[in-house]
Amino acid sequence: MHSDEEDDGEENDFQEGDEPSAAKKPRVVWSIELHRKFVAAVNQLGIDKAVPKRILELMNVEKLTRENVASHLQKYRLYLKRLSAVASQQASIVAAFGGRDPFLHMGAFEGLQSYQPFAPCAALSSFIPHHGSLGRTTAAAFGVPELAPAITVQAAASNGMISHCAGDASKFQLSGIQENQQPNLGQGSATSLGLPQLQQKWIQQETGDLSAVFSGSALANTLSGALQRVASSPLPPQELLEGVQTKVSAQPPITMASVSSELVERTVGVSANLQDSGISPQGTLPINDGFTADKLQLQDPFDSNGGTNFSVNMPVCPSGSLTASSNAKGGASSCSPVLLAPDTGRHSNYLQFGVAGNSGHDMNDIKQDHLHQGLSTGGFNHDFGTCMTEQTDPNVPYLMPQMKPNTLSSEDKLKQRNIYDLGIPKLHGGFSSSSCNFDGLLNSMIKAEKDDLSFTDSDLGCDFFPLGACI
DNA sequence: TAAAGAATAT
DNA sequence: AATATTCTTT
Numbered sequence A: 001m002h003s004d005e006e007d008d009g010e011e012n013d014f015q016e017g018d019e020p021s022a023a024k025k026p027r028v029v030w031s032i033e034l035h036r037k038f039v040a041a042v043n044q045l046g047i048d049k050a051v052p053k054r055i056l057e058l059m060n061v062e063k064l065t066r067e068n069v070a071s072h073l074q075k076y077r078l079y080l081k082r083l084s085a086v087a088s089q090q091a092s093i094v095a096a097f098g099g100r101d102p103f104l105h106m107g108a109f110e111g112l113q114s115y116q117p118f119a120p121c122a123a124l125s126s127f128i129p130h131h132g133s134l135g136r137t138t139a140a141a142f143g144v145p146e147l148a149p150a151i152t153v154q155a156a157a158s159n160g161m162i163s164h165c166a167g168d169a170s171k172f173q174l175s176g177i178q179e180n181q182q183p184n185l186g187q188g189s190a191t192s193l194g195l196p197q198l199q200q201k202w203i204q205q206e207t208g209d210l211s212a213v214f215s216g217s218a219l220a221n222t223l224s225g226a227l228q229r230v231a232s233s234p235l236p237p238q239e240l241l242e243g244v245q246t247k248v249s250a251q252p253p254i255t256m257a258s259v260s261s262e263l264v265e266r267t268v269g270v271s272a273n274l275q276d277s278g279i280s281p282q283g284t285l286p287i288n289d290g291f292t293a294d295k296l297q298l299q300d301p302f303d304s305n306g307g308t309n310f311s312v313n314m315p316v317c318p319s320g321s322l323t324a325s326s327n328a329k330g331g332a333s334s335c336s337p338v339l340l341a342p343d344t345g346r347h348s349n350y351l352q353f354g355v356a357g358n359s360g361h362d363m364n365d366i367k368q369d370h371l372h373q374g375l376s377t378g379g380f381n382h383d384f385g386t387c388m389t390e391q392t393d394p395n396v397p398y399l400m401p402q403m404k405p406n407t408l409s410s411e412d413k414l415k416q417r418n419i420y421d422l423g424i425p426k427l428h429g430g431f432s433s434s435s436c437n438f439d440g441l442l443n444s445m446i447k448a449e450k451d452d453l454s455f456t457d458s459d460l461g462c463d464f465f466p467l468g469a470c471i
Numbered sequence B: 001t002a003a004a005g006a007a008t009a010t
Numbered sequence C: 001a002a003t004a005t006t007c008t009t010t
Helices: A032-045 A052-059 A066-096 A108-118 A194-208 A210-232 A237-242 A361-371 A379-389 A410-423 A432-453 A457-464
Strands: A248-250 A264-266
Touching: A032 A052, A032 A066, A052 A066
Parallel strands: none
Antiparallel strands: A248 A264
């Protein structure tokens, strides 16, 4: 019990077997700095040639082992994979439409209909990390694959809860507003705005028109799916973690009217969204490095469960200036020895690859990834399918975020069924295609605007990356 | 055989 | 979840 000189690792030869308690080697903590090096190495090598040994060499960090790197790499790849899966999905969809927002060209309804044929998103190549040209942009510097930007939609993930949306449609709040409005979604105040009502409307009034219903529901699903996905997913870490709330506003495409050019509008940025969750005792950290503290957000934990921890998100500026870590002053530049954690480091900062905690769906996502060969579309597939096929399940109210459950009359449900039968070809087992498309559709819609603006990194700015730290 | 990678384990 | 360790494959 006395010592711990393993600072250096292996020199303690004596008490190897008898004093087991003292011998454990510290875990490597992938501090931001360390990770940065790692990423740099990976980028330098190229994603395909980046193997542990090489990476290790390039990193040139003492005490780091190949195994350590391998382990980290494994995780890193997982992260990249998720990113690209989403990105490719979006890209594919967009591409399918010639890169334009389908809604701009066709009426919303017709659009959806004709859209179906495209469905098989499977057609879209499977996930293949296009990391080919990593390396330069700031994003790249951070290890984000270049496609990252694909992620355009942000949902107010306020409290992670969206991902579950189990049953509580009220959790969603699609607001038509944009700049800042307070974020508290999560409250259950379904009240607000736009989108939903609109959809509700569609469905209700268009009872006679299947397509309309279809459209409505599809959209709704899409939206919710997107929200979910975004909320629960992995990706844009930073933003998610930050709780950046982007609003998706929908302009009520009143029934047949052509949809206003922006069906969905993404508003970026916005940050301040402090989740109300009661847990937020700590507001700011002394971190600023390029970023102002206010940018820090509490990450909201759906994790509230544990309660004990709150996380803070550290905005890292891709420019490489990131140094800060809430408390670790990793020290400067180059050769700092690996920061080793005293074993029980539960409170230390961990590097996160931007995986926002999401419950449950994640697993599905990943699995589907394999099933659909990476093409998958995140949790949405699953959700959608469930929704369609299991409407009755109270736990799967993905439908219409704000629509009150009861608004869907059995009749409507029936319609949905029909639609389901008609519209989507054999979904057996894999609802993928349709969901994928819907989802994609939404994304594309959303994305379209962005594209026009040629939004890229600047927009998200530094949020890109996701190195978040949890305390 | 060494090392990469996936699968598990902690 | 983050790392480690073990198991497989190359």
